[in-house]
Amino acid sequence: MTVLLENVLDRAPLGVMVRIARIDWDAMSEDEGRRLREFGLMEGCEVTPLHRGSIFSRDPLALTVGRMKVIIRARQAAAITVEPAA
Amino acid sequence: MTGAIPSIALVGNPNAGKSSLFNALTGARQKIANYPGVTVERKTGHASFADGRPISLIDLPGTYSMTPASLDEAVTRDVVLGKLDGEKRPDALIVVLDAANLDNHLCFALELLALGLPTVVALNMLDLAARDGLTLDAERLSKELGVPVVPTVAVRKRGLSELLVAVDGAIESHQPRATVAAPANDASLRQRAHAIANAATVDETPVRRWTQRVDNVVLHPVGGLIILVALMFVMFQAVFSWATPFADALEGAIGVIQTWVVGTFPDNFLRGLVVEGLLAGVGAVVVFLPPILFLFFFILLLEASGYMTRAAFLMDGLMGKVGLSGRGFIPLLSSFACAVPGIMATRSIPDEKDRLTTILIAPLMTCSARLPVYTLIIGAFIPATNVGGSPVGLQGLVLFGLFISGIVGALLVALVLRRSVTKGNAAGFMMEMPRYQWPRWNDIVIALWQRAWIFLRRAGTIIAATTVILWLLLTFPQAPAGQSQVEYSVGGRIASGLEVVVAPIGFNHDIALALIPAMAAREVAVSAMATANAIDAGDDEDAMAEALGDRIAGRWSIATALAFLAWFVFAPQCISTIAITRRETNGWKWPLFMVGYLFALAYAAAGITYWTAVAFGLG
Ligand SMILES: Nc1nc2c(ncn2[C@@H]2O[C@H](COP(=O)(O)OP(=O)(O)OP(=O)(O)O)[C@@H](O)[C@H]2O)c(=O)[nH]1
Numbered sequence A: 001m002t003v004l005l006e007n008v009l010d011r012a013p014l015g016v017m018v019r020i021a022r023i024d025w026d027a028m029s030e031d032e033g034r035r036l037r038e039f040g041l042m043e044g045c046e047v048t049p050l051h052r053g054s055i056f057s058r059d060p061l062a063l064t065v066g067r068m069k070v071i072i073r074a075r076q077a078a079a080i081t082v083e084p085a086a
Numbered sequence B: 001m002t003g004a005i006p007s008i009a010l011v012g013n014p015n016a017g018k019s020s021l022f023n024a025l026t027g028a029r030q031k032i033a034n035y036p037g038v039t040v041e042r043k044t045g046h047a048s049f050a051d052g053r054p055i056s057l058i059d060l061p062g063t064y065s066m067t068p069a070s071l072d073e074a075v076t077r078d079v080v081l082g083k084l085d086g087e088k089r090p091d092a093l094i095v096v097l098d099a100a101n102l103d104n105h106l107c108f109a110l111e112l113l114a115l116g117l118p119t120v121v122a123l124n125m126l127d128l129a130a131r132d133g134l135t136l137d138a139e140r141l142s143k144e145l146g147v148p149v150v151p152t153v154a155v156r157k158r159g160l161s162e163l164l165v166a167v168d169g170a171i172e173s174h175q176p177r178a179t180v181a182a183p184a185n186d187a188s189l190r191q192r193a194h195a196i197a198n199a200a201t202v203d204e205t206p207v208r209r210w211t212q213r214v215d216n217v218v219l220h221p222v223g224g225l226i227i228l229v230a231l232m233f234v235m236f237q238a239v240f241s242w243a244t245p246f247a248d249a250l251e252g253a254i255g256v257i258q259t260w261v262v263g264t265f266p267d268n269f270l271r272g273l274v275v276e277g278l279l280a281g282v283g284a285v286v287v288f289l290p291p292i293l294f295l296f297f298f299i300l301l302l303e304a305s306g307y308m309t310r311a312a313f314l315m316d317g318l319m320g321k322v323g324l325s326g327r328g329f330i331p332l333l334s335s336f337a338c339a340v341p342g343i344m345a346t347r348s349i350p351d352e353k354d355r356l357t358t359i360l361i362a363p364l365m366t367c368s369a370r371l372p373v374y375t376l377i378i379g380a381f382i383p384a385t386n387v388g389g390s391p392v393g394l395q396g397l398v399l400f401g402l403f404i405s406g407i408v409g410a411l412l413v414a415l416v417l418r419r420s421v422t423k424g425n426a427a428g429f430m431m432e433m434p435r436y437q438w439p440r441w442n443d444i445v446i447a448l449w450q451r452a453w454i455f456l457r458r459a460g461t462i463i464a465a466t467t468v469i470l471w472l473l474l475t476f477p478q479a480p481a482g483q484s485q486v487e488y489s490v491g492g493r494i495a496s497g498l499e500v501v502v503a504p505i506g507f508n509h510d511i512a513l514a515l516i517p518a519m520a521a522r523e524v525a526v527s528a529m530a531t532a533n534a535i536d537a538g539d540d541e542d543a544m545a546e547a548l549g550d551r552i553a554g555r556w557s558i559a560t561a562l563a564f565l566a567w568f569v570f571a572p573q574c575i576s577t578i579a580i581t582r583r584e585t586n587g588w589k590w591p592l593f594m595v596g597y598l599f600a601l602a603y604a605a606a607g608i609t610y611w612t613a614v615a616f617g618l619g
């Protein structure tokens, strides 16, 4: 059985590990892009989205990357294209 | 390295344990908490090598790279590069790594190593790495990095002397190592960090982490918010019900001293000053030490456990709607204790406008200085019953309501500000979520003791001074027989002048009298009223024994009391907050704006409350 994934991180189902295929760096400010990379979010790395938003809004998104858990905004997650992890 | 005292900077990622190491090495009491961005400025302390040679240690804000995203991170870069005015560059670095997150922390470490300063790596949090099933090889790591690596557990003071020995050695034997350039771009830097982390990891057993299960509950879109509100609710209930016996005991003790002084000394100027000014006035504030400590206790638990960033996550959606970010919720929560450190903590907010807005609304949080005022009025007018047979106390509920009004008010103000004076880009929100930790009781007890001390010092200085000045103003000139001393005095007449302005919003002479000295600090409102009451009571023992709350309950209408509470939700009555705002915004423009808008809001809120209450027949 294949799991069909929406192809941006913002739409990816929670709790399923995905690999980052591409990040549209132009969709965010330089500072935001740098902080993403400092968190380890780069092409090729594997992440698991875990928690998304509250009753107030879809924002933010919490995900694990390596041994870290980080919070980012949906706007950035929408700029990250993902593919199923091997 | 002869002559001058070597200075050694602690650097690394946020939350790696730099301040914990700093405290352990210097005996300082820097704030430690389990979320990134706790330390926002540089701090120096003294320590010494084993043979007694002194060294100077520098604790720095955590950051992820040499390119800062916020003010606090810029400090770190400037210090490390020796660019800070009037500061020499550190002679050596201690790079602090979280052993359980090497992949990430090594990136910044590699950048720091490339600077070529004498460097030692502290492989910290080894206990947490073990909890996560990691076994690391410090020697291998040292070989890969080319600098000494010392295993440490900062919070248990493990590895400290070894660390200092290594630093000493590194400074002594240092040869310029300019050759170890950091990888040119982010991706290769990360690859190299990953390779080193892999090499240093001996064993990695996957462990089922209970923390994930906790997060599933705590970060639930609905359940998580309910838990957050429930936590705050319990906090304010506890402030009332748990702390009351302690506060009553303190009050009793002060009463005993008062009676003793009155009975022992002849009636003169000094006795009046001590009994009416210090014991009645300052004592009325000191009795609030227990509830304030309970409040701090809860906040410390939230900070130490790692819940703060979870709260930030949950509140981000709401904060985002008013143009702020979840990041700003952490300084706001800290402002429950006191707005001053809360405003300092905004330095970790990257966006300038986001930060400014958060500073401007921080005084709206129900800080501990408001507790005396709120508690006094609630105690006087709200019956100590439970709501409809439940275990929920009505008084605690009202306090909780005031606290919610502060938050709602703050969010509404932010909404307006972000569309007018602090207009700008939508704030972003990117933050690391730390692992949960059990709060360390030692740390909490010490932090509470520190807070108690600060509170008592405040009572002994600014509150005592203002109260004594007020006592003088209320004691002279002597009123002729049959007239109220308080109303006849200089202070009383000034208050009568102010009363004209505040009478429309239901404020009486008691309140007018308390408002001006309370500009120094909110608690002074309570000490001022207590002093005025004590003067009015004169030698009448019954009147003196009567608690301040009971006297107020007999003299004020409910509408006036409610208006007074509403006033204090908004009024910016705190010199320290105004001063810190001036410092953090580099000028008078924003503090003046803040004072102006808050007084306007306070007046309006008190007025609306009063007129509504009167309309409902509570006048
Ligand atoms: N278990 C464990 N916890 C530690 C250790 N060192 C620090 N901590 C905890 O880690 C958290 C962060 O410690 P801090 O010393 O405030 O970290 P910091 O590096 O100064 O953080 P920032 O100032 O935000 O950059 C606190 O909850 C500490 O109690 C350690 O060796 N073991």
Ligand SMILES: [Mg+2]
Pocket: B018, B019, B020, B031, B038, B039, B060, B061, B062
């Ligand atoms: Mg720190």
